[in-house]
Amino acid sequence: MGRSPVRHSICAKLLAVAAALVAVYATGQQAQKGGQEGVQQQGYRNMTPGQRAAATRAFLGLGAVPDNAAAARGEPLFEQNCAFCHGLKARGATGPSLITSDTVLEDNHGERLAPFLRKGVMEKGMPSFATMTDEQLRDIAEFLHLQVEDVANRGAYHVLNILVGNAAKGKEYVEGHCLSCHTAETLAHIASRFRTPDQLQRGWVWPARDGAMTATVKSAAGTISGRVTQISDFRIAVETASGETKTVDRGPGVQVQIDDPLATHQQLVMTLKNDDMHDVTAYLETLK
Numbered sequence: 001m002g003r004s005p006v007r008h009s010i011c012a013k014l015l016a017v018a019a020a021l022v023a024v025y026a027t028g029q030q031a032q033k034g035g036q037e038g039v040q041q042q043g044y045r046n047m048t049p050g051q052r053a054a055a056t057r058a059f060l061g062l063g064a065v066p067d068n069a070a071a072a073r074g075e076p077l078f079e080q081n082c083a084f085c086h087g088l089k090a091r092g093a094t095g096p097s098l099i100t101s102d103t104v105l106e107d108n109h110g111e112r113l114a115p116f117l118r119k120g121v122m123e124k125g126m127p128s129f130a131t132m133t134d135e136q137l138r139d140i141a142e143f144l145h146l147q148v149e150d151v152a153n154r155g156a157y158h159v160l161n162i163l164v165g166n167a168a169k170g171k172e173y174v175e176g177h178c179l180s181c182h183t184a185e186t187l188a189h190i191a192s193r194f195r196t197p198d199q200l201q202r203g204w205v206w207p208a209r210d211g212a213m214t215a216t217v218k219s220a221a222g223t224i225s226g227r228v229t230q231i232s233d234f235r236i237a238v239e240t241a242s243g244e245t246k247t248v249d250r251g252p253g254v255q256v257q258i259d260d261p262l263a264t265h266q267q268l269v270m271t272l273k274n275d276d277m278h279d280v281t282a283y284l285e286t287l288k
């Protein structure tokens with residue numbers, strides 16, 4: 001398997017990326033010298049991090065700029081469904097690294113990845129994800145593209161995209177969209193609860209779920225309600241007030257009513273634009 005043509009093309013691609021990074025670095029050095037002579041005013045060294053990242057991505061011929069809001073939604077999906085085999089950041093584990101995957105590199109916004117994921121490669125241990133929605137698969141694709149950018153731009157891209165927001169606009173957004181549920185007090189020191197802007201963004205886009213979801217399940221056997229500990233299309237497990245966990249198959253005649261306080265928070269997150277997300281993070285980051 002190590003000798004397959006696919007492997008060779010991956011090696012070739014890695015070499016190309018390495019060579020390109022060296023070239024970009026060299027260009028930077030050159031520009032540094034050139035700057036003195038006034039030949040190249042816009043040297044790599046004088047660029048803002050944003051311009052540098054853009055120059056690198058153009059040089060490497062990377063595809064469409066990843067949609068960061070979609071990637072943030074894709075992250076927990078990737079963690080739950082893929083990280084076990086491909087590693088938390090898609091760098092590989094028992095399954096291959098997806099950073100160097102042709103399927104990922106040749107995809108722009110899920111048009112190649114989504115059909116691939118839906119089908120899987122069962123005989124080789126890659127499960128099929130036929131029940132995921134188009135949107136979920138696209139979000140996972142964006143998450144993967146962001147990981148590729150992150151590696152190609154040596155981490156610069158990621159940091160850049162977390163901190164580019166406009167805090168004043170973020171404040172406006174929060175006042176308009178978030179204070180219907182949260183209060184200024186509950187958000188007051190939100191940033192000091194997270195170590196990095198990265199974690200802060202993750203924390204507000206996908207708040208940890210500490211058993212916030214409850215359900216009432218009606219079946220022929222009676223009615224139970226309590227905290228949901230597990231849920232799928234086929235089964236639901238509920239921990240009742242007495243601490244007992246009951247599992248019910250979701251067949252016909254079983255009615256499940258879910259009360260999820262986070263549902264509206266999540267609906268809002270699904271409508272976030274890239275700029276909104278960056279602005280809100282930038283604003284929350286000021287709330288130490």
Ligand code: HEC
Nearest residue numbers: 081082085095096101102103104121124125126127129140
């Ligand atoms: C049970 C382990 C497992 C899980 C879970 C899993 N994969 Fe895979 N995946 C694999 C294996 C093994 C391969 C290699 C298949 C092959 O050799 O053709 C693979 C291949 C792939 C490839 C193609 C890599 C290439 O060579 O181009 C992509 C893309 C991919 N997986 C994405 C995902 C995504 C996204 C998820 C989650 C939605 C996921 N995988 C979940 C095991 C897994």
Ligand code: HEC
Nearest residue numbers: 174177178180181182190203204207261262264265268280
């Ligand atoms: C419809 C109500 C609703 C809206 C609107 C909403 N949230 Fe939430 N949010 C919740 C609920 C419910 C939780 C989970 C319970 C909790 O921890 O308070 C939550 C959790 C959070 C958390 C995690 C709190 C923690 O203690 O870890 C943050 C941060 C957060 N929301 C920020 C925001 C921001 C920023 C916005 C606006 C962009 C927003 N929320 C909009 C209802 C909402």
